[in-house]
Amino acid sequence: MTEVRKPGFSSCNNATLRRAARSLGRFYDDALAPSGLKGTQFGLLFQIHVGSEPTMGTIAEALIIDLSALGHTLKPLIRDGYVETFADKDDRRVKRVRLTPQGETKLDEAIKLWSVAQQQFEDRVGAEQAAKLRAALDEVADLNLEIPTAAPSP
Amino acid sequence: MTEVRKPGFSSCNNATLRRAARSLGRFYDDALAPSGLKGTQFGLLFQIHVGSEPTMGTIAEALIIDLSALGHTLKPLIRDGYVETFADKDDRRVKRVRLTPQGETKLDEAIKLWSVAQQQFEDRVGAEQAAKLRAALDEVADLNLEIPTAAPSP
DNA sequence: TTCAATTAGTGGCATATGCCACTTTCGGTG
DNA sequence: CACCGAAAGTGGCATATGCCACTAATTGAA
Numbered sequence: 001m002t003e004v005r006k007p008g009f010s011s012c013n014n015a016t017l018r019r020a021a022r023s024l025g026r027f028y029d030d031a032l033a034p035s036g037l038k039g040t041q042f043g044l045l046f047q048i049h050v051g052s053e054p055t056m057g058t059i060a061e062a063l064i065i066d067l068s069a070l071g072h073t074l075k076p077l078i079r080d081g082y083v084e085t086f087a088d089k090d091d092r093r094v095k096r097v098r099l100t101p102q103g104e105t106k107l108d109e110a111i112k113l114w115s116v117a118q119q120q121f122e123d124r125v126g127a128e129q130a131a132k133l134r135a136a137l138d139e140v141a142d143l144n145l146e147i148p149t150a151a152p153s154p
Numbered sequence: 155m156t157e158v159r160k161p162g163f164s165s166c167n168n169a170t171l172r173r174a175a176r177s178l179g180r181f182y183d184d185a186l187a188p189s190g191l192k193g194t195q196f197g198l199l200f201q202i203h204v205g206s207e208p209t210m211g212t213i214a215e216a217l218i219i220d221l222s223a224l225g226h227t228l229k230p231l232i233r234d235g236y237v238e239t240f241a242d243k244d245d246r247r248v249k250r251v252r253l254t255p256q257g258e259t260k261l262d263e264a265i266k267l268w269s270v271a272q273q274q275f276e277d278r279v280g281a282e283q284a285a286k287l288r289a290a291l292d293e294v295a296d297l298n299l300e301i302p303t304a305a306p307s308p
Numbered sequence: 309t310t311c312a313a314t315t316a317g318t319g320g321c322a323t324a325t326g327c328c329a330c331t332t333t334c335g336g337t338g
Numbered sequence: 339c340a341c342c343g344a345a346a347g348t349g350g351c352a353t354a355t356g357c358c359a360c361t362a363a364t365t366g367a368a
Contacts, residue, residue, distance in 0.1 A: 011288070012268070013284055014178050014197070016287075017174060017175050022218050022219055023294065024295070025172065025355085026355095028166075029356080039169070040172065040323080042169075043168070046169075064176050065176055066325060067346075068326070069327095073323075093346045094346065095347065124297055133167070133294070134165070138170060140177065141178070145178075172324095179326095195354095211316065211317085219356095220357080221317065222317075222318070223356060224317095226353085226356095245316085245364070246363060311366100312366090312367085313365085315362100318360085319359090325354075326351100326353085328349105329349090330347105331346105332348100337341085
């Protein structure tokens with residue numbers, strides 16, 4: 001049979017996901033542009049905002065982002081005065097994070113801009129559909145997939 | 155009801171998408187690690203492979219990636235000898251891309267690794283479900299959303 | 309043919325993410 | 339209490355992406 005040998009690139013779940021992320025990312029970034037924040041920064045500020053002075057580790061786990069990557073991403077936000085960190089009272093290894101007053105203000109400003117993009121997206125795909133997509137994505141994100149280690153009998 | 159009130163950060167389509175992308179990205183990256191390629195590079199090599207000596211612009215459009223970003227991403231692949239570029243015969247502004255023999259070899263090697271991850275993913279979520287998710291993501295990616303320009307009546 | 313407008317890429321700069329090696333703290337043990 | 343191994347971050351290095359300004363090559367008038 002003259003079957004297609006190459007497994008259609010578009011069949012790669014990872015590539016498809018990244019492609020969509022780039023596309024949607026630019027849309028949200030454009031919407032947030034007036035605030036000077038990127039979509040990622042907005043999401044991070046929000047996460048910090050809803051948390052109770054969360055620790056780096058807590059945030060990293062919630063967003064499924066590498067701890068060191070979180071540290072890097074946090075830097076510009078600290079530099080711009082939106083976020084501040086402080087050592088945990090009981091465990092000095094732990095660093096807690098919180099928004100500064102300016103951070104809260106900036107977040108409020110950004111939420112207004114975000115809403116426009118969010119609304120427009122939902123208008124296009126339907127709130128119902130959007131919710132389903134998010135649920136599916138959360139499910140994927142929480143699959144906790146792992147490549148079987150080649151190492152067998154130690 | 156003591157329901158969680160948070161306007162759920164998780165309601166942000168963009169944040170949810172990125173989170174899933176980070177999660178799945180690491181999985182595929184781990185699978186491809188033995189080849190020395192990242193998921194993104196694999197996808198790019200594949201895209202070049204299936205194209206007919208595509209131009210930078212063509213690839214960028216297909217993957218919905220910024221043209222300059224594509225150029226940056228291509229550099230390590232060129233440096234490592236997997237990809238080469240050459241000027242188009244009819245339009246010297248256009249640069250075409252193709253895999254080198256080593257590139258083809260590396261791609262074949264990577265496809266084997268990729269298959270393991272891909273298969274495992276589909277086993278977990280179901281091939282049917284995975285296909286639906288990809289379709290939904292492609293739909294989102296191709297929405298061509300735009301933030302209404304503030305500029306009104308010129 | 310000559311020149312303005314358009315098209316395709318490049319290079320610089322900045323953020324986004326990851327992995328790895330290393331440092332500082334803790335917690336548990338002998 | 340001294341010591342070892344785990345836990346939480348940090349810094350360095352590399353790739354992933356974007357935007358903007360700028361260059362080179364084309365195209366479409368005038």
